Amino acid sequence: MYKRLALLSLALFFATVGSYLSAQELQIKDILWKGNDFILQFSDSLDYEVDLVETDSSNVVIRLSSPLSTNERSLENSSKSLKATLSRNASGGMQVLSIRGKKRFGYSTLWLPYSHRLIVHTFENWDKLSFAEGEYHRGLNALELNTLDVAERSLSQVIATDKGELSHQASSILGILYAREGKDSLARTYLKAPRGADDYMALAEIARRAGDSLEAAKNEQLFAENLQRHPESTTSSSQETADDEQLEPAKSNSREIGDLLKSWKGLLLIAIVALVVIGLAIWFARKPEESKKELPEEKERPEEEATHSPFEREEETSLSERSTDNANVSNERRESNVSAITPPEIPLVPVPETPIESAPSPATELPKPDAEPPSSIESVAVLPTENDSIKEKTYRASRASSQADQLRKKMAATSAEGSREERREENAGTERTEDETTISEARKLNVSRDYVELRNRIADLRKKIEEKR
Numbered sequence: 001m002y003k004r005l006a007l008l009s010l011a012l013f014f015a016t017v018g019s020y021l022s023a024q025e026l027q028i029k030d031i032l033w034k035g036n037d038f039i040l041q042f043s044d045s046l047d048y049e050v051d052l053v054e055t056d057s058s059n060v061v062i063r064l065s066s067p068l069s070t071n072e073r074s075l076e077n078s079s080k081s082l083k084a085t086l087s088r089n090a091s092g093g094m095q096v097l098s099i100r101g102k103k104r105f106g107y108s109t110l111w112l113p114y115s116h117r118l119i120v121h122t123f124e125n126w127d128k129l130s131f132a133e134g135e136y137h138r139g140l141n142a143l144e145l146n147t148l149d150v151a152e153r154s155l156s157q158v159i160a161t162d163k164g165e166l167s168h169q170a171s172s173i174l175g176i177l178y179a180r181e182g183k184d185s186l187a188r189t190y191l192k193a194p195r196g197a198d199d200y201m202a203l204a205e206i207a208r209r210a211g212d213s214l215e216a217a218k219n220e221q222l223f224a225e226n227l228q229r230h231p232e233s234t235t236s237s238s239q240e241t242a243d244d245e246q247l248e249p250a251k252s253n254s255r256e257i258g259d260l261l262k263s264w265k266g267l268l269l270i271a272i273v274a275l276v277v278i279g280l281a282i283w284f285a286r287k288p289e290e291s292k293k294e295l296p297e298e299k300e301r302p303e304e305e306a307t308h309s310p311f312e313r314e315e316e317t318s319l320s321e322r323s324t325d326n327a328n329v330s331n332e333r334r335e336s337n338v339s340a341i342t343p344p345e346i347p348l349v350p351v352p353e354t355p356i357e358s359a360p361s362p363a364t365e366l367p368k369p370d371a372e373p374p375s376s377i378e379s380v381a382v383l384p385t386e387n388d389s390i391k392e393k394t395y396r397a398s399r400a401s402s403q404a405d406q407l408r409k410k411m412a413a414t415s416a417e418g419s420r421e422e423r424r425e426e427n428a429g430t431e432r433t434e435d436e437t438t439i440s441e442a443r444k445l446n447v448s449r450d451y452v453e454l455r456n457r458i459a460d461l462r463k464k465i466e467e468k469r
Contacts, residue, residue, distance in 0.1 A: 026066050028086075029116075033079040038099060038120040042068075045116055048097075050109065050144065057104040060120065062097040063089070082122060108140035110173070113180065114201035115227055132162035136170060148177070168195055176202045184209065197226040415462050418455040 030041035047065035054061035068086065075086040082101045089095045099107070099120060106126050110119045121137065123129060129137070139154030158170040175190030179202035187206055191199050204219035421441070441452045 026064075026068050028068055028075070031075065031077055031084075031086075033077060033082075033084070036079065036082070036122045038077075038079075038082070038084045038122070040097070040118045042116045042118070045113065048109070048111070048118060058101050060099045060107050060122075062099075062109070062118075062120070064095045064097065067095050084120075106137070108137040109144055110140050112196075112198045113176065114198040114223065115196075132158050132166050135161075136166050139170070139173075143173075143177075151177075168193070172196055172199050175199065179203075179205055182209075194222075197223050197229065200226060411458055414455050415458040418459040419462060422456070422459050 026046060027043035028040065029043055030039070032039055049063050049065075051061040051063050077084045081103070082099055082105070085098045085100070087096045087098065097120075099122065101122070104125070106123050106129075108121045110121065111117070112119070121140070123133070123137070126134065126137075135154045135157045139151045139158065142148075142151035142154060152174065155170040155174050159167050159174075162170075171190045171193075172195065175187045176198055178184075178187035178190065184206045187202060191203055194200055194203060200219045200222040204216045204223065207213075207215035207219060438449055438452050438456070442449045445452070
């Protein structure tokens with residue numbers, strides 16, 4: 001359950017981050033016509049490109065590098081003879097600006113880097129422009145194509161030949177351009193009479209590089225005060241102008257609502273992050289407890305395997321398979337010791353020490369002298385049973401004699417079989433050590449090592465008895 005909660009929290013987190021990042025798209029702060037100039041103000045910088053394939057003499061298409069954050073399918077703003085439309089591209093982003101006219105018209109574009117304004121100058125015809133106006137628009141087209149030397153030459157000619165608004169506009173453009181390039185002395189020359197917001201911010205940048213923080217702060221304040229003012233139209237004196245038409249109040253209200261949603265998404269992001277942290281903390285708190293429960297079970301088997309040799313593990317496995325009444329794993333070692341002194345086919349009940357010592361001699365009870373082991377055999381046979389863990393209180397002296405008889409018969413059969421195996425091994429003439437022989441026989445007969453050793457001892461005792469007789 002905790003793992004599902006953590007995964008759900010992560011999913012909500014990434015979904016919220018995606019929505020929050022989408023809210024960081026560029027906002028349109030202002031859109032209007034001023035004379036024959038169309039002005040767009042954004043919340044941040046962007047790149048743009050005039051689509052020369054789609055542009056013709058009556059239509060200008062500009063593609064923005066970043067999508068605009070708006071829920072409108074399109075935004076329209078018209079002057080008396082021109083209509084500007086912001087529409088979505090094939091991927092759905094608001095990135096296409098189109099200015100369409102009823103008649104043929106010319107254009108040029110200007111980007112103001114500090115106020116984040118895009119200005120599209122429009123005019124009726126190139127042939128009707130004055131020399132200064134023509135050089136001004138050619139200089140802007142050169143800036144758009146990033147041919148700075150051509151732009152500087154054209155704008156310098158405007159300053160030299162015009163004494164009106166065009167000269168101030170050209171000086172402002174060159175001053176801002178040089179300030180951005182770090183050419184502070186040239187920038188100050190062209191910005192001696194600042195008029196627009198971008199002029200003051202360029203001067204503030206120059207003063208800050210020079211270490212004059214007071215002058216920089218003063219110019220930044222003037223930038224903020226002049227930011228609400230719009231640049232003067234360059235064609236208002238020579239072209240027919242239209243009244244400034246700003247967006248309807250509904251569009252302005254939509255921008256305010258967009259800002260509100262942006263701040264609300266920021267709060268939602270914080271809430272989701274807190275939920276993710278809580279979920280992960282609960283999950284990781286539960287995980288160590290589960291791992292602690294699993295560790296003892298995992299370590300129990302490796303510890304048991306480490307305490308036994310491979311041969312002993314194999315021996316214990318074979319003994320446990322033969323034992324049908326072994327139900328408790330904790331008594332496995334005791335059961336293997338008991339079964340080690342008996343043939344695997346018949347379970348052996350341990351014989352108490354005292355009754356076996358008082359058992360009659362083999363010569364008086366058994367008719368065949370070679371099948372009667374001496375009392376010393378009994379003492380050897382019961383040595384493994386002297387362990388305190390094997391003794392049971394349930395054994396009584398009344399059953400000792402019958403159990404002893406069974407033991408003698410089994411030992412006799414084992415000794416006979418052992419003697420045959422021993423003769424066969426002596427004839428083979430092998431020179432292996434006693435331990436290697438015992439292990440080999442145990443593996444061959446699929447019995448325990450203790451069983452083979454017991455059989456060998458019985459065979460030795462039997463030889464000694466025969467020699468005495």
